[in-house]
Amino acid sequence: MKLEGVELRRIVMPLVAPFRTSFGTQTARDILLVRVRTDGAEGWGECAALGNPLYSAEYVDGAADVLRRFLIPAVAAVPDLTAQAVGRVLAPVKGHRMAKAALETAVLDAELRGLGQSFGSFLGAVTDRVPCGVSVGIMDSIPELLDTVGGYLDAGYLRIKLKIEPGWDIEPVRAVRERFGDTALQVDANCAYSVSDARHLARLDPFDLLLIEQPLDEDDVLGHAELARTVRTPICLDESITSARTAAAAIRLGACSVVNVKPARVGGYLEARRVHDVCAANGVPVWCGGMLETGIGRAANVALAALPNFTLPGDTSASDRYYATDLTPPFRLEDGHLAVPTGPGLGVLPDPGVLAEVTTAVAEAPLR
Ligand code: NPQ
Ligand code: MG
DSSP: OOEEEEEEEEEEEEEEEEEEETTEEEEEEEEEEEEEEESSOEEEEEEOOOSSTTSSSOOHHHHHHHIIIIIHHHHHTOSSOOHHHHHHHHTTSOSOHHHHHHHHHHHHHHHHHHHTOBHHHHHTOOOSEEEBEEEEOOOSOHHHHHHHHHHHHHHTOSEEEEEOBTTBSHHHHHHHHHHHTTOOEEEEOTTOOOGGGHHHHHTTGGGOOSOEEOOSOTTOHHHHHHHHHHOSSOEEESTTOOSHHHHHHHHHTTSOSEEEEOGGGGTSHHHHHHHHHHHHHTTOOEEEOOOOOOHHHHHHHHHHTTSTTBOSOBSOOOGGGTOSSOSSSOOOOBTTEEEOOOSSBTSOOOOHHHHHHHEEEEEEEOOO
């Protein structure tokens, strides 16, 4: 393929309810979309970076800047462009994995649309639907939390993830466990604890959680290994895993026994598949994380979650978990599962009317 144009588009998607985590409360998602035109098909990618650098170092204005100034010109200079080539061409640029992932995804979408092949088929999906969990934000009260969790269980979600932070951990977990019996339950701290909280976190052990996700700082891999020797609940890493190499190292160090795979966090779907493979080779189960994607990002995540070592339900929730109106035809929960798209590439496109309504800025990026 030859890259003929790249459009960078900013959209603002209001959330159906505020989403509170240990790093703040969001009421809307500020998203960057990448659309590539090639001499064949066009392709779409969604950048997972948030509006601020509080989940990870990347943030959406920074991603747009590095794409425009460095990533897009590098990829546009490749004569026989494939998605495979994108990672190699962008390797000299340090970091910026979410920005790289968005561009690689758009190129892969264009490539697969040209070939008539779906993301799922290309990545190696082994099922036509994936089991879904839901991530539940920090609430003002336990009754409010129980109402919210009850609603998601009624909707069919197969696993509940509670966001936790110091002061909102043992009691909410106890309350959900007592009210909802043996529901599959896990927690996510987004780095809010330190290794000196090990004894406190061990108080979660009696509640038979599937895992504790990223309790410590993203660069505290040894701390997670130490914590894993103190708590019985399995440790899962999210923010710390930036590549297949860091996944292998974390596993070797005993820092995690489960991995949250977010393609954006590791630089794209090709590296995400390598993370899946290295975890599988080490007997470490994985599940697909989420970044409150629109249907564009969600389509690719659902395809990835259909790979064989994705043995735990993901944060691949239905469209209406986050958005009253999605950018694509909505992903709907059926029997607690989402169907893996089967059409060429992502298998979905933005609805032009919705897209126009949520767009706040759109610009053609220079190719050189
Ligand atoms: C996580 N995602 O696993 C992330 C964090 C995250 C689904 O829990 C707005 C507000 C956007 C909070 C994107 C889930 C967000 C957000 C991702 C949190 O750590
Ligand atoms: Mg997480």
